[in-house]
Amino acid sequence: MYATPVSNLIDELSKMPGIGPKSAQRLAFYLLKASQEDAQKLAEAIVHLKETVKFCPVCYNVTDEPECEFCADTHRDDTIICVVEEANDIVSMEKTGEYRGRYHVLGGAISPIDGIGPDDLRIKELLKRLEGDEVAEIIVATNPNIEGEATGMYLAKLIKPLGVTVTRLASGLPIGGDLEYADEVTLGSALKGRREI
Amino acid sequence: MPLYKTKGIALNTYKLGEADKIIVLISPERGKIRAVAKGVRKTKSKFGSRLEPFTFIDLMLYEGKNLDIVNQAEIIDSFKEIRADLNKLKYGSVMLELADKVSQENEDSRQVFLLLLNALKELKTSDEKQALLLAIFELKLMSVIGFSPHIDQCAACGVNTKPGNLFSIKYGGLLCAGCIDRDPAAIPLSNESLNRLPEVIKATSHSWKDLDISEKSENDILKLADAFAAYHMDRPIKSSKLLNI
Ligand SMILES: [Zn+2]
């Protein structure tokens, strides 16, 4: 239907998350009209990203240093590790300004329906980090959906017997929201996680 | 766009764009429904947890050309007991995956829908015999789509009424002594599994818990039911692989 270079680009673009065939076409034609310079910059940014950014060998965050900034920082608390699904979740945790421990990036979540199990995630690597006696608590900060919960339950089953406390981020009502719009599961979990004021 | 109402059970979800999800549901009258839930991945979404897999929901949807759009969703049963227990979640995931695979869009799916709903209700309250429950579900589901296992006469020749203990997935049932060479891959069953198989096939949501069966037989029959279902689905069942994590 299109000249080969165009359909090649559409094929590559449609492999990206959230990009269907229609969006891929739109992006391809945008790039076709873009200036030579802009197209060059985009191509170079992609190549540069793949050449310089690597996974941190300790926590699997993305980094262009030998270790990521959170593992290299000597002022952070070594006794606590916050486990997240993806590296960009670290950014969200850091924005809170409330957390000073270490991180571990699993690279996804357990999803039986998609055939994704513990072996597809960096769980062995997490267990290795617990081998010394230093770590006292694991905070499971996976998404509050079915895959995130499954991952949390699996980690608790695995890690609690090692004498490490496993905690889960509280899930409840969004600040600024209205109680009457909360669904019963969210409200129920907010009730369970209530605290004294 | 026309608006319609239906009940449904959420089977699976896929991320779409920045904050949306595609929800795959099974409904009694319209079969499988694929609908977009806008903004559902945002923490402040009005849908909250209402469209998570396993949830039994009352829905209002806009009918679209390819995908419908969720307008309203109210929970009838969240089945949170299944989602909050790793074992129940594993067995339940196989049920959802199979219901997804056998159902089609715009097709009456009352039988599959009710089978799934009843199985989830049982799973919700059952702390044991979950393998047996899943095996019963798989065999019943296969019957609903037209593949009842043959156990009263030989599945290969159809003549011999005293088949032995070899279950052929290919022929869909037990083989007689004269036919054992026709499927070298047939699965040998223990005496207990062979004797319990007719009751397992006939079990209902009221009677299944009273079945007197060992854990070993339960798991053997589940393996058989799983292989039987995978054969008729033309592909392995992904969530079955994770039953023993
Ligand atoms: Zn690191």
Ligand SMILES: [Zn+2]
């Ligand atoms: Zn025969």
